[in-house]
Structure formats: structure tokens, C-alpha cells
Amino acid sequence: MNMTASYNILQCTPYQLRFQVMKPIRLDELRNHFFCSKKHWNRCTDFSIPTLEPKKNYTISFKMQAKSCEYSNQPVSVVYEDSFCIVAFKPAFLLVHDDGHHTDTLQGRINAYLDSQKWPYNAQAIHRIDTEASGLVLFCKFPFFQPFFDHQMGTHLIQKEYLCIVKGILSSKHGILQNPIAKDRHDAKKMRISKTGKPCSTLYTVLEEKSNTSLIQVQIQTGRRHQIRVHMKNLGHPIYNDPLYGKIEDSRGMLLQSKQLRFHVPFQKDPVTVISPKDPRMILE
Numbered sequence: 001m002n003m004t005a006s007y008n009i010l011q012c013t014p015y016q017l018r019f020q021v022m023k024p025i026r027l028d029e030l031r032n033h034f035f036c037s038k039k040h041w042n043r044c045t046d047f048s049i050p051t052l053e054p055k056k057n058y059t060i061s062f063k064m065q066a067k068s069c070e071y072s073n074q075p076v077s078v079v080y081e082d083s084f085c086i087v088a089f090k091p092a093f094l095l096v097h098d099d100g101h102h103t104d105t106l107q108g109r110i111n112a113y114l115d116s117q118k119w120p121y122n123a124q125a126i127h128r129i130d131t132e133a134s135g136l137v138l139f140c141k142f143p144f145f146q147p148f149f150d151h152q153m154g155t156h157l158i159q160k161e162y163l164c165i166v167k168g169i170l171s172s173k174h175g176i177l178q179n180p181i182a183k184d185r186h187d188a189k190k191m192r193i194s195k196t197g198k199p200c201s202t203l204y205t206v207l208e209e210k211s212n213t214s215l216i217q218v219q220i221q222t223g224r225r226h227q228i229r230v231h232m233k234n235l236g237h238p239i240y241n242d243p244l245y246g247k248i249e250d251s252r253g254m255l256l257q258s259k260q261l262r263f264h265v266p267f268q269k270d271p272v273t274v275i276s277p278k279d280p281r282m283i284l285e
Helices: 027-033 038-044 106-116 143-154 227-235
Strands: 007-012 016-021 057-061 077-081 085-090 134-140 159-167 174-177 181-183 191-193 202-210 213-220 256-263 272-275
Touching: 027 038, 038 143, 077 272, 085 106, 085 256, 106 134, 134 143, 159 227, 174 227, 181 227, 191 227, 202 227, 213 227
Parallel strands: 134 256
Antiparallel strands: 007 016, 016 057, 077 085, 085 134, 159 213, 159 256, 174 202, 181 191, 202 213, 256 272
């Protein structure tokens, strides 16, 4: 993910990228550096120089993109922001993006916030968390760099850490759960453990125990749908208030929080780590 070895970045604005290449590079190689398909590249820029020569300055001008109508004027908690991306805290019961039935979404709130800052593009979510869960969600602010973040998501380079409260006291305070996960053939809303499912890995550590409930820290190395929920259910300790794999006990929502994200941003060697405050819901009672 280190772009800095191939370029000397002179300026990056919402409208153009000025840079100097360190060695000869073809246009298709340049697209690959940004993980851009030819279609995406042509949608975002008219830059078409076939071969770039070293020690020369080049400018990629960006095409303006039509904005969507997904806006919500409800307040949004921005935890991290730079020129390329934004990380926001999603409260429980709020959708990440529009499902055709709700006007208030986290993406809508982010877009309204960016519009108030005179940012010329809509943001797009790089990943989702369950509606009943809370925590950090990463958005790309810049259409040109969307494939850069999508590549990290698709290749599991984005590291995620969660907190959750589960039912019961775990016999082992540390563990790795590696049961493959597949779609449930009997319920389209659910996933299940299956020998023919996709491989995945969930690392957990018990942080606290109280009143037959446990607060655990979880790291996922894959990111399958409902991965933590299915693995904890299979372990015999479903997440508290999980409406699909457990039982709703109260009105707090599913007690699962996306606590930490670690990812790369363009032209920066070291990854960014974003940590959210602990959700007040994640207190053992």
C-alpha cells in the first residue's frame, strides 16, 4: 500500500493531483498503483499520457461527480478525517446507508456534514456494521481514491477490533475461532457454521465478567457477514440482545461495538489507527 516509493506528491486538492514520478511508468501501471480499473479511471479523469518520464511534473485533473440525494441533517460524530477519508461513529439502530425505506442514515449524515464544509463530492461507505450495532465506519471522501480503500477491504488489509457483551462466562479467557461460515439455506437473513463455508478467523479476549455476562474484545481477520455473531453463538455465548442468533433482553440494542480501525491512506507510509470512545451501552450491569 506504499505509494510514496513511486511518486513525489507536490499537491493534492479535491480538483487535481500534482506529482512527480521517480522512474518511468506506463499509464496502465499508474492505474494499478491506485487499484483503478480503466472504466473507473476514465470516469474520474481525462489524464491519458501513455508513458510518464522521471523527474517531470504531472497533473491529474478530476472530473466532478454528480451528488446523490442521500442527505440527513441529524448530527454526526466524526472521529477522524483527512483529505481522503472520514471515520464516523454510528449509534445503534441507525443504518449505514439507504435501504429504500429510511431517510436518516449514517451516510446521509456524513454527506450533509461534508456539504456544509463545501466538499464537492459525496462520501461512500467502505464497509458496513449491523444496524443494531454501534461504532466506527470508514468512508471514502474522494471518488478517485475509492478503489484504493475498496482494495484494502477486499483483501482484508483493514484491521478491525470490536467490543461485545455476551451471555455467560467463557471457560477460556482467550481463543481463536476458525469455523467456516456460509449462508443459512433455511433463513436468508442468517449465516451458519458449515464445512463448505468461507474460511474466517475470530480472535477474542475476555476483559470483564459480571452477573453471568462477559465483556470481550474481538479481532476479526476476514470480515464475513455476521462473523462475530455466528462464532459467539456457536461457542455457546451469543451476543447480548442479538435478534437473530440470541434473545432480546432489553431496549439497548445488540451489544456489539466497532471499537478500532487500522487502514492505509494514499501517499502515507504508516497506517492510520482510529479508536472510538467506549459506547456507554458496553458497560456490564
